[in-house]
Amino acid sequence: MKLKTLLTTTAVAFMGVAAQAQTVGFSQIGSESGWRAAETTLTKQQAEERGIDLKFSDAQQKQENQIAAIRSFIAQGVDAILLAPVVATGWDSVLEEAKEAEIPVVLLDRRVDSSDDLYLTAVGSDLVHEGRVAGEWLVGAVGDEECRVVELQGTTGSSPAIDRKTGFEEGIAGHDNIEIVRSQTGDFTRAQGKEVMESFLQAENGGQDICALYAHNDDMAVGAIQAIKEAGLKPGEDILIVSIDAVPDIFKAMADGEANATVELTPNMAGPAFDALEAYWADGTMPEKFIQTESKLYTPEDDPAGEYERRKDLGY
Numbered sequence: 001m002k003l004k005t006l007l008t009t010t011a012v013a014f015m016g017v018a019a020q021a022q023t024v025g026f027s028q029i030g031s032e033s034g035w036r037a038a039e040t041t042l043t044k045q046q047a048e049e050r051g052i053d054l055k056f057s058d059a060q061q062k063q064e065n066q067i068a069a070i071r072s073f074i075a076q077g078v079d080a081i082l083l084a085p086v087v088a089t090g091w092d093s094v095l096e097e098a099k100e101a102e103i104p105v106v107l108l109d110r111r112v113d114s115s116d117d118l119y120l121t122a123v124g125s126d127l128v129h130e131g132r133v134a135g136e137w138l139v140g141a142v143g144d145e146e147c148r149v150v151e152l153q154g155t156t157g158s159s160p161a162i163d164r165k166t167g168f169e170e171g172i173a174g175h176d177n178i179e180i181v182r183s184q185t186g187d188f189t190r191a192q193g194k195e196v197m198e199s200f201l202q203a204e205n206g207g208q209d210i211c212a213l214y215a216h217n218d219d220m221a222v223g224a225i226q227a228i229k230e231a232g233l234k235p236g237e238d239i240l241i242v243s244i245d246a247v248p249d250i251f252k253a254m255a256d257g258e259a260n261a262t263v264e265l266t267p268n269m270a271g272p273a274f275d276a277l278e279a280y281w282a283d284g285t286m287p288e289k290f291i292q293t294e295s296k297l298y299t300p301e302d303d304p305a306g307e308y309e310r311r312k313d314l315g316y
């Protein structure tokens with residue numbers, strides 16, 4: 001077949017697909033944080049606005065549930081799969097199955113360690129950069145003062161837990177006055193953030209020996225703030241609080257003087273993901289392998305009360 005004929009045939013085939021309502025399977029991790037609730041809400045909204053039939057599956061934090069959901073989406077013959085992967089490893093086989101079935105997979109907000117030819121694109125922030133911004137903020141805040149930091153890590157084995165730790169360590173590198181003295185997972189939840197912070201406070205002279213908390217997400221920070229208050233200390237003053245996500249509740253805490261900095265992660269991963277899929281369905285346009293979202297630092301100078309008002313009804 002001549003090249004021109006081949007291209008026309010291919011374009012017509014893609015246009016034929018684009019004319020029908022598309023079905024997309026979304027394997028979501030669960031609902032561990034306010035941020036993730038917002039991502040789910042926005043994905044459903046975006047799908048509805050675009051006339052996409054979204055099949056939603058909540059994995060309740062379990063990778064095996066995500067793998068089963070993806071296999072079920074493949075069996076149903078969906079037009080694409082969105083995957084927010086709970087951990088970074090263990091995806092090769094199921095991604096290969098999707099590829100064999102010619103179903104494009106788009107990763108949302110977290111990364112996998114599989115070869116990038118097993119998915120169409122990944123939408124997310126630079127997770128190492130987020131941690132670095134948090135670390136650099138702390139360096140600026142404490143100057144030359146000795147600072148013993150406790151760290152609440154995200155879900156063990158997840159890319160944000162790995163990368164935000166690395167980034168923060170890079171951000172404080174070369175500042176020997178700042179030291180991470182305790183680091184443990186709080187699994188990205190408010191309840192575990194509180195529980196682990198209680199154990200940190202107990203182990204660190206009732207909190208007197210802690211200068212700052214770095215939490216891999218705002219929900220854990222909010223739980224920790226509660227623990228600090230119950231221990232009779234003032235979060236935001238006695239213990240500095242820096243975290244990631246920019247959810248409404250951290251702005252509330254910031255407006256009340258109980259939190260000091262957060263790095264924004266937009267919950268609207270679906271917008272860029274559906275844009276990429278629609279272009280792909282229309283004429284086979286291949287997106288970049290990584291579609292990067294912004295990471296902005298917010299501090300009490302950035303109108304936290306106003307940010308709370310602006311965000312509180314956005315599905316968090």
Ligand code: AHR
Nearest residue numbers: 033035036109160188217
């Ligand atoms: O992968 C993104 C992280 O997952 C968010 O920071 C956190 O809140 C979450 O649940």
